Amino acid sequence: MDFSISEEQLQLRDAVKRFCDGEYPQERRGQPVSIDRRRERWGMMAELGLTGLTLSEACGGSDLGMVEQMGVLEELGRCLSPEPYLSTAVISASLIQSLGNAEQRERWLAPIAAGELRMALALDEPRGRYAYATMACRLTPEGDGYRLDGEKCLVLDGPDADAYVVAARHEGSLQLLVVPADAAGLNRTVGTTLDAREIATLGFAGVPVSRAQHLAEGEEAEKALQAALNRASAALCAESVGAMVELVEQTREFLKVRQQFGAPLGKFQALQHRLVDMVIALEQSRSMASLAAMAVDEADERKCRKLVSAARVSVARAARLIAKEAVQLHGAMGMTDECQVGHYVKRLMVAERLFGDVSYHLESFENSAATAV
């Protein structure tokens, strides 16, 4: 096993860091941004090659792996980026890349790489708690194509997406398809997440779906969805590491400058030790995020799922510790909306609940017969 980061990977990270420092200045992180501004930023990310990072060169991508993408996600997490990078460039891109035929790839992947298309995954349903095996959305054959009925919720980045990858069932068989946001019969309700990002509930009432929109079904679809969820989880680990880096850094800085009892807080051993435990949790998360990224790029299905679930559990627990301690060490200031700590804490809390929580991933780790390492 080798955790070495190559020179090329370092350069990519540096480029993304420069972009993020310019686009997400410290004082504006966590504040609302207009949709026009966000679309402009999305175009800049495409120019940097970030939206098509893992796509094939034929689609205008760079053909790189999760290990490279991890560096991008860390930086976006560090700056609380609200861009739909996870939804579009990680999840939707990988599903269409692995399942789509030549025509479908051309239709959706090239625009993703060019920064012209924003997509989101419509997977969760109101009554499901990560119960992806029993979803109620139905895709029914009708005429030359199909009709889609049901409801999807918690669609991250949904309000501003141009199209959705939707998971539905037909007689127990998983169906994956692409539905444009302006499809007839699609009703979109907009909401916000705990960390002030946008989220949608989608109602499908007899939405017509053509064969050209249908990506895959049955076992092929199940495997691809699991692979995409592994990728999403590895991505959430990386994004969370970025947010934790910033929380630890802000807390460290606060302990150095905040004076009480005639001394900086950092002089008090009880607080020093808590900071050290935050750093240990952060370092272990960095390691696990890297392990998850390597697993996505290299491991077989079972081992990948096991390692990714281990990483989700480990990162979620580290994130909880760091979040709570960052608030505590900042004192009451840490609970204000003005202080950035809370925005990072909320980002971590949302990341922890997307595509499986700790209990879900512990179960997934336990049930995997694969040996971890």
Add this chain to the structure above:
Amino acid sequence: MRLEFTPEEEAFRQEVRAFVEAELDPAIKAKVERGLRLEKADYVAWYTRLYEKGWITPGWPEEQGGPGWTPIQKYLFDEETLLGGAPRIIASGINMLGPVLIAFGTPEQKEKYLPAIRRSESWWAQGFSEPGSGSDLASMRTTAVRDGDHYIVNGHKIWTSYAHFCDKLFCLVKTDREAKPQEGISFLLMDLDTPGIEVRPIKLYEGGNDLNEVFLDNVRVPVENLIGEENKGWTYAKYLLGHERTGIAGIGASKQQLLRVKRLLAEQGMEGEPHFRRRVAELEIELLALEATGLRILGENQIFSAPGAEASMLKVRGTELRQEIFELLYEVAGPAAIPFSEEAMRLEGEDPLIGDDERASLAANFLDSRKLSIYGGTNEVQRNVTAQMLLRG
């Protein structure tokens, strides 16, 4: 980044595994796996196999008899030997004094001591802590006063591990009582049979006596037994404490004990019990995170929030995790942890209450495991050191 080890590394792992299977005495392996007490002869028997193979001093440079391994090879060696049930390397000559002699010793000192350490002919005890100086080591009061071509040493060392196995002592002494605490210390070597030295075992709460007190009463030590320069001993001691980086996290030992948890649960038909199943999964994940961090430290271009404190962090997390595993083992024992006999800890005689029930050793193992966060610089001291690096400037 690469998830798998290279074919060469995997081949090396297999070589170590095969060696342990072929060369480790099954009786010693059984004692290690069951957490029973080992005799000096058990350690020497295993170390001698390692010596003959050229593997006894992985941390030493090749010209002094080290095997010339990469950090990954050292890591794999630690893991495979411990997973295979081999005794740990507890000899301070190998882990601590050897590297100091190699870095700071005279050619005569190296010639005189290093080969005997490698052959397990001489065993070194470490005389650092004193009754009044535990974590605050620099406050020590044992003195060495120059008298012609000798030092006269007087004082009292404590918590000296395995001194009853040892024939030699390396010792920190005050040679300048006027200097600042860390500047008047020297590093001396002595034979434990020198007149004026008395070793007394300390009985520990779990029945063991691995630790000792060493009394030094007008002990005459030849000046050629000084390491490096007079009053520079603190530098050498810091080098010694910072040297042993690989293995500091005890990953192989933790893996071995987690396997033991699973085996003991299976033997009791409890492997599916939800509470234990979940605890095992949680600790496996914790161990994976520690292992990944240990390996990440060996990689190129890594980012760390507290550069320079990696070893401290591994020590803290590694020992605390191992303690959690020992605590779980004690839970796995259930009521079988109630009866205890020293004979059963040594596989001597047969206690009718215990028979050959391995679970009887688990309470003692748990009690013993509390030392992990105390020795080698307490975990509080490790956190202090890390905090200083984080908060300076």
